[in-house]
Amino acid sequence: MNEVRRVLRPNGFQRIVVPDLEQLCRDYILHIQLSEQSSHEQYRHDEYVAAIIEQSVRKAAFSTKYKKPLRRFIEQLVLGDARRRGETHQWMYDRINLRVLLERTGFRNITVLAYNTSNIPNWERYGLDVDTDGRQYKPGSLYIEAQK
Template sequence: MLLVNIGCGNVYHLNWINLDLVSSSPNVIAWDFRHGIPYDSNTFNVCYSSHLIEHFTQNEAKKLLTECLRVLRPSGIIRLAVPDLEAIARNYLLALERSLSGNIEAQADYEWMMLELFDQMVREFDGGEMGKYLSRSDLLNREFILSRIGYEAEQFWEKQREHLSGKPNLIKKLSSKKFGWLVQKLRIVIAKFLVLLIAGKESAKAFEIGLFRNSGEIHQWMYDRFSLAILLEECGFVNIRVCQAHESRIPDFNSYGLDVIDGKVRKPDSLFIEACKP
């Protein structure tokens, strides 16, 4: 059985072919998904993608899912995980009602849900206001945040602890990067300097924000169980089903540790959905 993980990040399994925009490991193939998927039609039994398509425009997401359909074999399964807009909206409204009643802890939850709704769509710098919020030493709703984003929060706080303990080493971090990454960073530094030199500070700032917003961190769209099912149907998929993190039609899916790790859902804020190629 051939399986492909589209946009794997640093969570992948060696039994899968793992693709991402930037390779985080020799086991991950670097690929720009705007150019399709670099495999022949009818190659894979399973295509999996977690928290990727929301970073594309609606048209780009549709093109990518059409590519997933192409590379899947007949009766092949696609599994998607995306931030669940419906759950975000419901939690926001619940936190709003509780905040209006004077509940102090609910006010912290309300602030967090506002960030979930908007921050990753409007932010202009790495991590955004969400990163600032997670860095607070006086968090009142740590458990609520864990219930919402789970593994992501744990990773953020672990990196924060490492930074405070002085563990990170700049030379070591740079040595772990590929040569192409270093060249690209150097090109950006030179480009920023030239824009500043030619067009001034405001243009240089606009250039910097534009580069960031096209870096892949921004959410270009959001989905719920209705809109994502319609999108999959428009791309040609059938037997579309919303499922839980631990449920799947993919044989032995939970053994790969992609959505559930050590019994915990990696991204609890997710909508999980599966569909088949006719």
């Protein structure tokens, strides 16, 4: 964060998009309640645990998940595992702890936004955070901006 702040222009914005730990935890708690009512849902419960834990411990890169074993092996050898590719998170953030981190680093005007809104001028022009159809690229993400 210090380096981002250092290189950012005065009054420039930093936009951060990370998995939203708060939403993942809410989904997990709701699924516990569903699982208590439906034995079928109990068999899906690990998906909700994985949605939280896998963010930090995944070894295989997500893009190799459905590839043939030989191709997966070669990609892993050349490009590295998920951690080396930057796919895993060393920490999980929600709107509270990310705000505190940004404040401690000296950022101001910290705002939680939707995927399709921004304080960055002409944001829609860049086509970030949306897929080719204009839908949210990574549902379940936290979108936060802060100004230098």
